[in-house]
Amino acid sequence: MTPARLLSALFLCLSLSSLGFFTVHSTAGFVNRSFAASGRHLTEENHFQKLNNLAHGYMTNSDLEKAIKAFHGRCGRISRIYSIGKSVLGVPLWVMEISNNPGKQEAKPAFKFIGNVHGDEPVGRELLLRLANWLCDNYMKDPWATLIVDNVHLHILPSMNPDGFSLRRRGNANNIDLNRDFPDQFFQMNNDLTERQPETKAIMSWIKKIRFTASASLHGGALVANYPWDGTQDKSKSYYACPDDEAFRYMAKLYSGSHYNMSRSEEFKEGITNGAYWYPIYGGMQDWNYIYGGCFELTLEISDNKWPPANELHMIWQFNKRSMLNLVASLVKSGIHGRIFSSDCGEPLPASIAIKGINYTTKASETLADYHRLVAPGHQYEVMATMPGYKTRSTTIKMGEEAMTVDFILEPTDRFLPRQCYNSSSMKMLEVISRPYFQVALTLLLVLAFLYFLTKRKVIFRGRKSVGQRRVAAIVKRTNCVICK
Structure with a gap:
């Protein structure tokens, strides 16, 4: 390029720059960012409005509370209602218990639905109210309803996340995903109690109070029955x-x-999946239930559409009704x-039940010593009952399609030593008495009682002495009087 052409090109560039051609990209970028921010805001508003429209026909939180109380009002003889806590915004977490003896401790298994x-998966709350009312209407009429009410304590929590529902979003009022808020077995997370959400705390406290055998939580967005583990040690997407x-x-x-139609799924073979194989999650409620609660929990995705129109709810209920009843x-x-009982006393023993080859222990209840162990049919199992101070007992069983009753009577390890028989309350008292702090407190109490006894004895001795002195003086006085006379 000649010097003249080079100068011409340079002049042309400067001219175009002065006209703003080279600033168009940066200006356009600024406009796009502003538009994008505005667009996101509009998208969020539109999404909320869309969900608001879809919520037409669904129960509000207030409607749900009224429906729960109305259910109990007409089905009080086989139900009770109670709250396990409150949400961030103070909404009670209402539970319906359905049983022929609600609120009473019995040697029966307990099941919970959540x-x-x-918050943006509301189908479960609608289906659980329908389940409760169906059981109420069909008790003593339908064999399935009668079987469940007479033999199971069924607890139903229709909404774990009422705040998320009213806000039309996945998380709670603090925008926390409650299905990531439980302590995790693989990673140190959610271990700070002060950081845990009130809804999560309520569930954890609930499981400590009631010994659930099994449970299921209802979700939306797919059609599959999901089971543990939900995560892996290396965070890989693989069957665990x-x-x-x-x-x-x-x-x-x-x-x-x-x-x-769940079992006909083209995405999930037989309509089931291992959680970690589908996609790993950590801090989930399902794994925590199994590890810390002794409760076998499934995560049930019951609708491909997270928020289907309300006019589809009856159909979804019909599709899931038999499955829900069969599971309970x-x-x-x-x-x-x-x-489990003791051979020398006949008292129930809160022993542990284990199955050879399965690294998982089921604990019998403290008061009635009943246990309920889920196993797959068609297998042979060696069942063992163990308790400190007693000999381990085991038996081999072949499971068919029906349930099997296996009671145990345990013998003390040293049958020649005299043993005192205690009931459950006595055993708890002995456990308290054996603790070091109780023994120290008892020693101090005995010392104080002894000092008090010594003080009282000294006062009594002084009192007796003064009384004696007065008696002697009186005798001397009477003697003197006789002499004088």
């Missing part, structure tokens, strides 16, 4: 089986196979059940 874990993988697969297939009834119709 709906609306994610828990110790009771066979039993969980049986439960998941029971639900899927009873569903109208399986606690009675399958598995191993029994009680």
Whole structure:
């Protein structure tokens, strides 16, 4: 290029720059960013408005509370209602218990359903109210309803996340995903109690009070029965089986196979999936239930559409009704059940039940010593009962399709030593007495009692002495009087 052409090109560039051609990109970028921010805001508003429109026909939180109380009002003889806590915004977390003896401790398995874990997945709350009312209407009329009410304590929490529902979003009022808020087995997370959400704390406290055998939480966005583990040690997306993988697969297939079309899924074979194989999550409620609560929990995705129109709810209920009933009834119709007693006293023992080859222990109840152990049918199991101070007992069983009762009578390790028989309350008292701080307190109390005794004795001695002196003086006085006379 000649110097003249170079100068011409330079002049042309400067001219175009002065006209703003080279600033168009940066200006356009600024406009796009502003538009994008505005667009996001508009998208959020539009999304909220869309969900608001879809919510037409669904129960509000106020409607839900009224429906729960109305259910109890007409079905009080087989139900009770109670709250396990409150949400961030103070909404009570209402539970319906359905049983022929609600609120009483019995040697029966307990099952819980939880709906609306994610605020934007509201189908579960609607289906659980329908389930409760169906059981009420059909008790003593339908064999399934009668079987469940007479033999199971069924607890139903329609909405774990009422705040998220009213805000039309996945998380709670603090925008926390409640299904990531539980302590995790693989990673140190959610261990700070002060940081845990009130809804999560309520569930954890609930499980400590009631010994649930099994449970299920209802979600939306897919159609599949999900079972543990939900995560892996290396965070990989791969099948990661828990110790009771066979039993969980049986439960998941029971639900899927009873569903109208879940088992026909093209995405999930037989309509079931291992959680970690689908996609790993950490801090989930399902794994925590199994590890810390002794409770076999499934995560049930019951609707491809998270928020289907309300006019589809009846159809979704019909598709899921038999599956829900079968899952609860399986606690009675399958598995191993029994009680454990001492041979010398005949008292119930809160022993532990283990199965050889499965690294998982089930604890019998403290008062009635009943246990309920879910296992897959068609297998042979060696069942063992163990308790400190007693000899371990075991028996081998072959599980068919029906439930099996296996009671144990345990002998003390040293049968020649005299033993005192205690009931459960006495055992708890002995446990308290054996603690070091109680022994120190008892010693101090005895010392104080002894000092008090010494002080009182000294006062009494002084009192007796003065009385004696007065008596002597009186005798001397009377003697003197006689002499004088």
